[in-house]
Amino acid sequence: MKNDQRWWDEFWARQSVPPATRNATPDTWYDLVWHVTFEYWYECFGKHAPGKRMLECGCGSARVSQYMAQRGYQCTLLDNSEQALSIVRRNFEALSLDGEFVLGDITNICFGAGEFDVVYSGGVLEFQDDLGCAVKEMVRVLKPGGVFAANVVPPKFSIQSIADIERTVAYSLRNLMKGNFRDAFKRVRQIPSDYQVKTWSLNDYVRACKEAGLTAVEDFVTTPFPALALPKAAHKLYARAMKALLPQWRRFNESRSRWSELWGIGYAIYGIKRG
Template sequence: MQNISHDELQSHNKEWWEENPMTYDWTRTLNVAPFTPEFYAAIDERFFRSSTSLGHPNYPSDPPFSKQIDYASLRGKRVLEIGCGAGAMAASFAKHGAVISAIDITQTAIDFTRKRFEILNLQGDVRRMDAEQLEFPDEHFDLVWSWGVIHHSANMEAIIAQIHRVLKPGGKAQIMIYHRHSLRNWILAGLYQGLLRGKFLTTPYDEILRQVTDGYIARHVTVKQAHDYFSAFESVRTELTDLSDLSFIPLNVQIEKYLVGKVIPTSLKRSVDDWLMKNFGWFLFIEATK
């Protein structure tokens, strides 16, 4: 990876997502034709249902990420989504009255999002664009939202500088990136791949992390680094979420299936999960105000 130029890296990044568009279909079980209403409903079910603990415990009666997003205050306001994937969040912002611009580096994501808007009869400016070179004026947006995107780009710092540029003074960035010191990384990359499968003998930890994560590039960031990256902003708040990826651990499955509710009180399991998530979650959510 070290000897690859920025442009080469970025074209690998783009190719990877063109070949693996974000449909939440890791197990290839989404048996619905693309571009149909059923296709979008199935994606939303997977994306939003799996992330209820992160930001919308009462989904679907509350809209996605209602804990993080104050939809009412965004009516008539300019919102930019960076890396819109299949357009689930862009559509949610549009449905709630925001003036949405949605960009993605891949044509597939743009086609998916445009079709979703057409089916739902929503208005939005949906364009293929590299977030490292945003084609929007300075101080244009009230909110920039990006979920699981900027750590995949060849130059993440360039995107953060662009986000700062296009935000109005007082505007907010809400960005999710991957957290380095997470239980998921320690168990999957460190313990399983590194120690048990012996990869530490030949492969640096960062490369192991990349291999067990989506995208051609996948940066994993500490909370301290996140604050440093966003230091140009007036204020920065971070929050850790997501333990869902631990379902691959057999012990965890056993606990879920046989012990919780019988031997281990559900409330205890929930508080332990909550504590683990807040301290060692895989998703690092950043809220930065310009």
């Protein structure tokens, strides 16, 4: 299976994306992952970017752009899936936000050089056959002094690998109780095997950023707490516990230690385009 436009249209057609709300309180593990991501990039862009014109490449549901647009950023959303863009349009309209929605390919972006203050991608680079080509094209449309930033969920060992055993057992028991024997013993993974995610290392991403013309490149590993298979009420209790640990969560993300690289679930990278 190829991760092409048709695949992504089918992917987004299957997704249950919650309606957009302003200042929603994070009450699940997924919400907290987004919450920490939003806060970090908002501070980073405010500190380093020369302005507030932002392009999100491979935007998907565009939750980062949605957050930034509510805080004064002029956001352009680029994706190769019309289905994804329809979700984004709906959410921006629900919040009375302005945005430009563009159907296109991140390896051949339909904008001139140096048009954006921030270029962001989340959950995109790990799908690219040619990592260097994708990063160079995104940096091309960035202004000198602008910020390129990316989040990646790599197919590596992490605390989520251990938690996926618990999720597999829970999933199997639930299907056995329903008499659904065909699906009872399927392995549950944070990244399903049919996604064809590439096994780029954190050093590979850093190298691609530097070769694309970025300086002051920073990289770190994120998210020390895993997704678990829990009853609905327990999800809220788990999220409440994670909220209490947000200071430790943020310190983990900033630690840049060998232990965090082994334990953490995601990668984050950013750099500044040479002037």
